[in-house]
Every structure is written in C-alpha cells, then in structure tokens.
Amino acid sequence: MVRMSADERRESVIRAATSEFARGGYHGTSTEAIAKRVGVSQPYLFRLFPGKKAIFLAASERCMEDTVRTFADAAEGLEGEEALHAMANAYTKVIAEQPERLMMQMQMYVAVAAAEAEGDHAFGEAVRAGWMRLWDTVHLPLGADVNETTVFMAFGMLINCLVAMGFPPGHRVWEGMYPSARFQGRLEK
Amino acid sequence: MVRMSADERRESVIRAATSEFARGGYHGTSTEAIAKRVGVSQPYLFRLFPGKKAIFLAASERCMEDTVRTFADAAEGLEGEEALHAMANAYTKVIAEQPERLMMQMQMYVAVAAAEAEGDHAFGEAVRAGWMRLWDTVHLPLGADVNETTVFMAFGMLINCLVAMGFPPGHRVWEGMYPSARFQGRLEK
DNA sequence: CTAGTTAGTGATTGAGTACTAACTTATTCG
DNA sequence: CGAATAAGTTAGTACTCAATCACTAACTAG
Numbered sequence: 001m002v003r004m005s006a007d008e009r010r011e012s013v014i015r016a017a018t019s020e021f022a023r024g025g026y027h028g029t030s031t032e033a034i035a036k037r038v039g040v041s042q043p044y045l046f047r048l049f050p051g052k053k054a055i056f057l058a059a060s061e062r063c064m065e066d067t068v069r070t071f072a073d074a075a076e077g078l079e080g081e082e083a084l085h086a087m088a089n090a091y092t093k094v095i096a097e098q099p100e101r102l103m104m105q106m107q108m109y110v111a112v113a114a115a116e117a118e119g120d121h122a123f124g125e126a127v128r129a130g131w132m133r134l135w136d137t138v139h140l141p142l143g144a145d146v147n148e149t150t151v152f153m154a155f156g157m158l159i160n161c162l163v164a165m166g167f168p169p170g171h172r173v174w175e176g177m178y179p180s181a182r183f184q185g186r187l188e189k
Numbered sequence: 190m191v192r193m194s195a196d197e198r199r200e201s202v203i204r205a206a207t208s209e210f211a212r213g214g215y216h217g218t219s220t221e222a223i224a225k226r227v228g229v230s231q232p233y234l235f236r237l238f239p240g241k242k243a244i245f246l247a248a249s250e251r252c253m254e255d256t257v258r259t260f261a262d263a264a265e266g267l268e269g270e271e272a273l274h275a276m277a278n279a280y281t282k283v284i285a286e287q288p289e290r291l292m293m294q295m296q297m298y299v300a301v302a303a304a305e306a307e308g309d310h311a312f313g314e315a316v317r318a319g320w321m322r323l324w325d326t327v328h329l330p331l332g333a334d335v336n337e338t339t340v341f342m343a344f345g346m347l348i349n350c351l352v353a354m355g356f357p358p359g360h361r362v363w364e365g366m367y368p369s370a371r372f373q374g375r376l377e378k
Numbered sequence: 379c380t381a382g383t384t385a386g387t388g389a390t391t392g393a394g395t396a397c398t399a400a401c402t403t404a405t406t407c408g
Numbered sequence: 409c410g411a412a413t414a415a416g417t418t419a420g421t422a423c424t425c426a427a428t429c430a431c432t433a434a435c436t437a438g
Contacts, residue, residue, distance in 0.1 A: 027216035109353040150365025154347035161346045164298040176339025
C-alpha cells in the first residue's frame, strides 16, 4: 500500500476524475470508477471531497486553469499574428495529446444547464468566470480585437465538437481548419 | 384517458425526450421523467421503443433533421451573402425560441465519445453522417467555399457552447457575434 | 516506545432506475 | 353485438450508485 498526503491524493483524484468525467460526463461516471483509477477505495473519495459534485467542480476548474495557462504560455511575449499562430499551435498539440481535456470542457458546458435547472447556480457562475478568464487571456495577445477573439474562440469550440464526434484526423471536416495559415490571412486585412 | 396511435405517441415521446435529454443528457435523464412529460406510464415507453438508447437516438436524429431543414429553408433560392444572412437569422431565431435544440445538439456530441468507448460504433456513425449532411446543406448556399463554411459552423458551435454555459442575452460574450453584419463583411472581401 | 494523528478499508444502506411480465381497457370491424 | 386488436397500466425484479459508519494500519512528535 502506497500512502500519500491527502493533498497529493486529491491531485490524483482530480486527474483521474478528469479522465473519467471526460468520457462519461457527470451522471455517466461513477465514483467507483474514479476510485478504481486512483487506486483507492470508493468511500475514501468522500473523505477527500465533500461529494461527487465537488470532485466534478474541482476537475472543471483545473481544466479551465490548464487551458488558460496553455494559451498564456504560448502567447507569452508575442503579439498579433505571431501570438495567434502560437496559440493555435498550442491548441493543436492539446488536440493530439490530451483530447480528454477538450472532452472535459464539453462535459463542463453541458453540466451547467443541468446544474442550473436543479437550482445550483454556483457551478454555472464558476464556469462562466472561467470562460471570461480564458477569453481575456487570448483577447490581449490578439490585439484586443473583439471580432478576432470571437473567431478564435469559435474555432476552438468547433474543434471540441469535432473531436467529441470522433472525426478522425485527416477527415475533410478538418480541411477548413488546418493549417493555421487560415488565421494568419485573417489578421492581415 | 386520451388514446393515440402508436406513431403519434412516438412523436410525442421524441419531443418530450428532446426536452429532457437536452437538460440532463443521456445518463442524467430517467425514462420516468420522459414518460411523465408525455403523460404516459414509464413501462409503456419500452413498447414504443426497444430501449432508452433507441429513444436517445431517435431524438438525436430528429434534432439533426430539424437543424438541416432550418438552414435549407432559410437559404432556399438565395446565394452568397444573402444566404448567409438568412441562415444566421434563422439560427438566431432558434437560439431565442428553442434553446433546447441547441442543448440537444451538445448532448449528442458528448454522447458519441461515451458510446464509442462502450463499443457502440453505430451511434457515432449516425451523428457524423448527420453532421456531414448539415455541413453540405450550408456549404452550397455559401458558395461552396470551405473556409466560409467552416467559419459558419464554428460560430454555430460557439453559440451552442455559450447558450449551454448560460450566458444571458446582452452579455459581452455575444458582442463579437451580433449583428450578423459580421458575417456579411467577411464574405465581401 | 507510546500517544495521537492521518491515511485508508469493508460492510452496508437507501434511493433510484431500466426493463419485464401479466393484466386491463378502449377501439375497430365483420 | 361480439371478437379481435391495439393502447395502455400495475406490480415487480435485478441492479447500480452515492454516501455513511465503524473500524484498522501506518506515520510522527515527544
């Protein structure tokens, strides 16, 4: 038996939960599945977190945080066309290497409506705040142009949806997306 | 007691299921909730459909069909900029009047990954086929320009996500989107 | 070495859920 | 009318799942 500090365990739980929730969504994922992936007993999760919802929230916030950082790091020190190119490339890397992060995003979005319908207003607030943080993070490097930022985010959401639907790389739906030369031409105007 | 033909009932079930699945997703929606909304006993659903998955599939296909028709009708007899404007307006109307159709789309997309992970390849195939039908439907009126079509679809997906997250009308995230004059300027180049 | 704390488990429970089987009621039509 | 058929219900089963409780094993400070 490998013992860890509670904080380290919580980290493991967040990672495992992200993978599981990304696949099955909130309701399609059992706490037992998460526990199994962590390598810990199911009841122990409830000592690390007050409940399943708290685990989902933690995974959601981590997901947003990671994405914000991805873009912030990519665009660091760059501006305009160069920043755009760098951020697009960074996201391309995420698509290939961590598609579960995109899926977790999607699961987050659809979970808001459900939560709000049940009276849980806090979750939606957190997700919207995360989105605004993400928005602002790409907005400045892109020259604070609302239209350009909106297009950038739109492409991101299209990518998420295409990945969710399982379109394989190389399929014609990706044609209008790669290379990010597309973005470049757009900014030049 | 109001009796209906099985086919009529199935229609009611599809409509009710769309509303319920849009909110809770596949796993977050019970067949009892659907039955209640239809006004029929829960076991009777299993006489109208072979199982819950079949209901979800039927609702998904209907959702795609409706969206394809929305765009086809809007763009009928129009081309280029005019078609773009008409389709954008049509979708704006859907956002306002039937947000559940957008949510059902999202639920469909995330359900594909889960289904595929469970070995159900057929559902994903159906959704991807629907997407391609939708793509082709907007592609021609937009002048068969891959880039324009991709941007159009991207905006659609961004809208879906913003609606899912519950951003209210008038919020600044919508700024870069309305009016669809945005689209017009884009095509003129 | 021992007392206290922290990490972790096993057993269980109560609520919910997809689906089945057997039965009942309305409608149609010869 | 009366029998066949189609629409619908009630009761029940087998199962899953989040959460609780009572307990044990490991680490650490004095």
